[in-house]
Amino acid sequence: MSSKIIDSAFEPWQEIQQHQSQSDLDKQFGATATFLGSMRDFNDDADVSEMTLEHYPEMTARYLDKLEQEARQKWPLLDCLIIHRVGQILPADSIVLIACWSAHRRAALDATSWLIEELKQRAPFWKKETRKEGTRWVEKNTDGL
Amino acid sequence: MSIQVKFFASLREKIGLADIAIETAETAGEAWNIATNNADVPTNLLVAVNLDYAQLNTAVFDGDEVAFFPPVTGG
Numbered sequence: 001m002s003s004k005i006i007d008s009a010f011e012p013w014q015e016i017q018q019h020q021s022q023s024d025l026d027k028q029f030g031a032t033a034t035f036l037g038s039m040r041d042f043n044d045d046a047d048v049s050e051m052t053l054e055h056y057p058e059m060t061a062r063y064l065d066k067l068e069q070e071a072r073q074k075w076p077l078l079d080c081l082i083i084h085r086v087g088q089i090l091p092a093d094s095i096v097l098i099a100c101w102s103a104h105r106r107a108a109l110d111a112t113s114w115l116i117e118e119l120k121q122r123a124p125f126w127k128k129e130t131r132k133e134g135t136r137w138v139e140k141n142t143d144g145l
Numbered sequence: 146m147s148i149q150v151k152f153f154a155s156l157r158e159k160i161g162l163a164d165i166a167i168e169t170a171e172t173a174g175e176a177w178n179i180a181t182n183n184a185d186v187p188t189n190l191l192v193a194v195n196l197d198y199a200q201l202n203t204a205v206f207d208g209d210e211v212a213f214f215p216p217v218t219g220g
Contacts, residue, residue, distance in 0.1 A: 037220055053219070054154050056212060059196040060219075084219065096220050116220060124193070124212075125219025126154035137155040138218040 001072070003064035003082040005055065010083060012036050012097045019081045019099070029078050029101040033108035035116045041091035043138070048129045051089045056124040060084070063123045071100070071115050075107040082115065084125065117144075146207035150180040153214035160184065174201030176211045189216050 002019065016034065041048055064082050071080060079101040089095060098115045102108040120141050127138040147166040157163050160181055170176040173192050177184075192199045193212040205211055 055219070056151070056153055056193070056214065059193060059212070062196050120217070120220035122198075122217065123219050124153065124191075124214060124217050126215065127218045128154070137215070140216050141218050141220065 001068050001080050003061070003068055003084075005057070005060055005064070005084050005086055007085070007087040009093055010085065010097075012083070012094045015083055015097060016081065016099050019079075020101070023079045023101075025078055025101055028103060031102050031105040031108040033100050033102075033105070033112040035096070035098045035112050036094055037096040037116070039089050039091050039093050039095055043129060046131050048091070048131055050091075050130045052128045052130075052135075053086045053089055053095070054126045054128065055084075055086050059124050064119070067115055067118050067122070070118075071111045074114070075100075075102065075111040077102050077107060077111055080111070080115075082119070084119075084123070086125070120144075148176055148205055148207065149210045150176050151210065151212040152180075153212065155215050156187070156190075156213055169207070170205055170211075172201065173199055173203045173205055173211050176205055177201065177213060187215070190214075191216065 068080050077100050081099045083097040085095050098112050100108040100111045128135055148170055149166055151164040152160050152162055165180050167179045191214050194203050195210055
């Protein structure tokens with residue numbers, strides 16, 4: 001189990017591979033589910049050239065750990081990885097990575113889906129977009145549809 | 146001893162303050178009033194006391210950390 005917040009670009013697939021190779025998963029896992037959120041170059045029909053992600057460091061660390069623990073109580077996960085970017089972000093950069101490993105697919109899929117929704121509702125991160133007209137804080141997340 | 150009050154994101158810019166130590170307060174709401182000099186409370190305000198979500202009527206004590214911020218937009 002691991003969660004981390006990083007302030008520079010990361011390579012998500014490499015992170016998953018590295019985590020998996022260092023984990024004590026052995027050969028028990030039959031399913032790996034992942035969610036990768038990346039930065040779009042548009043929002044609300046406007047072009048966005050870059051974004052700054054601010055957070056409340058002590059509380060985000062606490063909440064990412066808390067979410068992992070809760071997911072582990074709800075589903076029989078063998079392992080879980082959460083990575084979230086902060087700082088200056090450019091279009092196509094990875095923002096958030098969630099990966100869950102389990103013996104069977106349902107637990108990994110459901111836990112991954114639950115984790116991204118809970119993270120978006122509870123973890124104290126805030127996005128500030130840079131557009132042609134200047135910067136503006138994102139007031140709320142989209143409903144994901 | 147004191148209570149540490151923090152503001153984040155758009156609220157930090159609006160209040161013009163990232164953090165401030167206040168001598169005492171009985172609730173998070175009172176900490177808001179003292180730290181902001183009775184600024185209007187935004188309707189969508191989120192409150193945390195000691196890194197956990199709380200309410201404006203949550204009791205606070207010496208050494209506590211109270212944070213105020215807008216709806217979160219991570220992920």
